[in-house]
Amino acid sequence: MLITDLFEETYLAISANKTRSGLTILGIVIGIGSVIAMISIGQGATGSIETSIQSMGSNLITVSPGFQRSFSQVSAGRGSAQTLTMEDSETIAKEVPFVQAVAPELSRRYQIVAKGKNTNTQVVGTTASYPGVKNIEIDQGSFVSEQNVSSQSKVAVLGPTTRDDLFGEGTVPIGETVRINGINFKVIGVTKSKGGTAFGSQDDMIFIPITTAQRFLAGSDHVSTISVQAESPQVMTQVQTEITNLLLELHNITDPQMADFSVLSQQDILGAASSMTNTMTILLAAIAGISLIVGGIGIMNMMMTAVIERTREIGLRKAIGAKRLDISLQFLAEAVMLTFLGGVLGIILGSGIAYGITFFAGMATKISLFSIILAFSVSAGIGILFGYWPAQKAAKLNPIEALRYE
C-alpha cells in the first residue's frame, strides 16, 4: 500500500464518523491548547522580567558591599557593610579596561517634605554618569552635573512619581524646594517615567549629588553600590573579573572567599529570575500535560471501538491480501491523524487563549516556535502511543474469525 492510499483510507475512516471523530479530537484540542497557552504565559512572564532587567541599563555590572565581618566572625548580613568608597569607584573608572561609565550611589529612604505635603522615598546620591548607566532620561530641567557633585550642591532631581506625590501630576516643580531630612534642596529636574520593574519602581526616587548625600545625609563617605557599564556584552565577564581583582587588591584581601563586596552582572540577576519563571512554566505545562494524556486515552478508546466495529472489514482486507503491517499502519495512521488534527486545532485554540489573556488581562504572553513544535510532536507521539495497542489488536485478528464476526 502506498502512503497516499493510507491517507485516503484514513481520511475516509475519519470522515465517515464525523461526530465521534470530532468529540475524540476535542480531548487533544483542549490538551494541546492548554499546553500552548500555559507555555505562552510562562514565556511571556520570562520575557517581561527580562525586559525590565534590561531597562535597568544595558551591560550593567553592580558592585555591592558584602558582609560586615567583625573579629568574632558574626555576620551582619550581605549588603550591610560600608566597605565601598568613592575611591573604589574612581579607581574602577580609571583602571579597569572596557568600562564605559561608572556611577557610584548612596541611597537610603528619607521622609521628604514639600509645600506641606510629604512622602517617604528612596534618595539616591549619585554622579552625572548615572542616567547613562541606568538608562534614565530627563523629562524636565537637567540631571545632577559634575559641577553639582564637586561643589556638594543641595540640588535634587525628582522621579515622576515623587513629583506627582509632592507637587501634583503634570506640574513643573523646577526651582521649588524640597526638604530631605530637614535640609532644603532645590529641584533642578524631573526624570522621564520608565514604568515599574520587578525590582521596584525607578520612578519613585530623588536623585542628589553623592557628595551632598555623604556629607549632609549619611555623614560618612562610603557608597552603597557602584554601577558599572561595560562597553559591550562580550566583555562583561572580563570586566567583572577585573573589578573583583582590583577591589580585592584595594581592600587588601587575599582570599577571594573573604571578599567584603560582591560583583553581579545583569546576566546573574537574569539567570536567577529566568530559572524561577522556567520552573513556573514547567509546572503549568505539566498540569496541562495531564489533560493531554486524558485526551490520548480518549483516542485509544475510540480506536478500540473502531477495531471492534470494523472487525469484518479487517477480515476482508486480510482475505484480499493485506498483511499485518498494512492493517496496523492503517489504524496507527488513523490515530495519528486524529491527534494531529487535534494538535493543529489545539495550537489555534491555545494561541487564541494567549491573545485573549494579553488582550483582556494585560498579561504578557509569548507563543514560541518551540512550543508549537513541541505541541506537534507531542500530539503525533500521543497518536502513536495510544494508537499502537488498538492497531496491534487489529493486525493480530484471525482473518477467518474476523470474517465471521457478527
Place this chain on the structure above:
Amino acid sequence: MIEVKNITKVYKSGDIETRVLKGISFSIKEGEFVAIIGPSGSGKSTLMHVLGCLDAPTSGQYFFEGKDVSRLSDDELADIRKKEIGFVFQAFNLLPRATVLRNVVLPLAYANIPKGEREEIAKRALLSAGLDEKTFYRLSNQLSGGEMQRVAIARALVNNPTIVLADEPTGNLDSKTGEVVLETFKNLNKQGRTVILITHEKYIAEKAERTISLKDGEIIEDIINHRSKMVQQIKE
C-alpha cells in the same frame, strides 16, 4: 494446480479436540469448475479456508502450483491470497460507505498497482462481472443483493487470480438473482478461470463440472457432473 495430500485440521478448545478435517486428498486442475458440497459441520468451510490460504492445515501438505504452502507464515499466506486467490463470500463483505469502484480498487492498492492504472483495471472487472457503468460511483450499501455479489465477484477477479473461491455465494440471495450470480461464475469458468464453489445445496453443486462431497470431515464422493457437461454441450 492444486493438490492436497492427507490434510487434517484439529481445533483445540481447552482439553477438547475437534477433528474437523480427517485426512483429505484430492487435486484440482487448471480451468476446472468444482463444487464442494456437504451439510453444515462437514468441514467444507474449513477446507475452503485451507484452500484459500486463510488457514494452515494441522497436518498434511497443500501444494499450490507445485509449491508447498501448508507451512507458510501469516504474511507469506497473505501474499498468495493477494496474487493468486479471489474470494467471494456469502455476506458479500463490501466496504459500506465506499463506492463500488473503490471496493474493487482496494485489492489493487494492496497489490501496489500504480494509482493511475487502478480504475481502468477495476472498471474492466466490474464490466466482466456484469455490472454497468451507472453503478460504479454508487455507494455499495445502496445496491441490491445481486449487484453487491457481482461487485464482490469483480473484486475477486480484479487481481487476475489463479482461482476464484466462492463460499455459499448465493446463500443471501433469492433464487432468481442466485441463478444470475451462478451464471456469472459459469462464464468465468468458460473464460478459463478455475472456480471452486462451496455450497450445501445440491442443485447449485450440480451446476459445476465436478462435485466433491464432504461428510464429517471426509470425502464421501468425488464425481464428474455429466449432466451439467451435457447441458452445456447442448446449449452450445
